[in-house]
Amino acid sequence: AQKVTQAQTEISVVEKEDVTLDCVYETRDTTYYLFWYKQPPSGELVFLIRRNSFDEQNEISGRYSWNFQKSTSSFNFTITASQVVDSAVYFCALSEAQYSGGGADGLTFGKGTHLIIQP
Amino acid sequence: EAGVAQSPRYKIIEKRQSVAFWCNPISGHATLYWYQQILGQGPKLLIQFQNNGVVDDSQLPKDRFSAERLKGVDSTLKIQPAKLEDSAVYLCASSSNRLAGGETQYFGPGTRLLVL
Numbered sequence A: 001a002q003k004v005t006q007a008q009t010e011i012s013v014v015e016k017e018d019v020t021l022d023c024v025y026e027t028r029d030t031t032y033y034l035f036w037y038k039q040p041p042s043g044e045l046v047f048l049i050r051r052n053s054f055d056e057q058n059e060i061s062g063r064y065s066w067n068f069q070k071s072t073s074s075f076n077f078t079i080t081a082s083q084v085v086d087s088a089v090y091f092c093a094l095s096e097a098q099y100s101g102g103g104a105d106g107l108t109f110g111k112g113t114h115l116i117i118q119p
Numbered sequence B: 001e002a003g004v005a006q007s008p009r010y011k012i013i014e015k016r017q018s019v020a021f022w023c024n025p026i027s028g029h030a031t032l033y034w035y036q037q038i039l040g041q042g043p044k045l046l047i048q049f050q051n052n053g054v055v056d057d058s059q060l061p062k063d064r065f066s067a068e069r070l071k072g073v074d075s076t077l078k079i080q081p082a083k084l085e086d087s088a089v090y091l092c093a094s095s096s097n098r099l100a101g102g103e104t105q106y107f108g109p110g111t112r113l114l115v116l
Helices: none
Strands: A004-005 A010-014 A018-021 A024-028 A033-039 A046-052 A059-061 A065-069 A074-079 A088-095 A111-117 B005-007 B011-015 B019-022 B031-037 B042-048 B053-056 B065-068 B075-079 B088-096 B111-115
Touching: A004 A088, A010 A018, A010 B005, A018 A111, A024 A059, A024 A074, A033 A074, A046 A059, A046 A074, A059 B088, A074 B019, B005 B088, B011 B019, B019 B111, B031 B075, B042 B075, B075 B088
Parallel strands: A010 A111, B011 B111
Antiparallel strands: A004 A024, A018 A074, A033 A046, A033 A088, A059 A065, A065 A074, A088 A111, B005 B019, B019 B075, B031 B042, B031 B088, B042 B053, B065 B075, B088 B111
8 A cells, every 4th residue: 555654744944944845655566656735825735746756866946856765765855945935735645657547546645744934 | 727626615514414516627637536635634535537437436435425527527526414524625636638647636726614
């Protein structure tokens, strides 16, 4: 069975600090996808990144960066120079995709990390 | 491009009543998902549709929950009768053609249900 663990329930930092959100996953499949979503106070889940299990390259998008390490089953998310607008709950999620077509690929989410950026 | 639409946004009912939620996915998206998010937790998949067929409903409490996507476009999720523990946000998501697998899911704004 697949599982996603986000051990940090809440993180509070001062604006402009760097912050890393941890994500550890469990799966028996060799083909899978990892995602990060942001959930601001409004409640809507906003897609941030998708990574497949065959691509371990780290990715940077503006102030956001992601570190995928299969050896430790981790997919961590770093925000550089945090801003108040980054305050939200962040979810890591896993999908065990089926290439046979028509298979189930619903997301398994972690419990989320509540990030508070103080001005 | 319009996003995933859901209605109503909020609903308050008493236990044992019935309630229905509606979702219209992003145009052209073949796959539709319903998730339940209880306060303080991550979303949990309830059911997945591919066009108008059910792909996965293993976590749907079938004694009280039902869902349909008759024409392969919009979908309805129903709870009958509701229990106090059904209080949650119900999220609908959609993704495009699944030939590649693990497609990105785009979420709607959700329906907040409070059962009294």
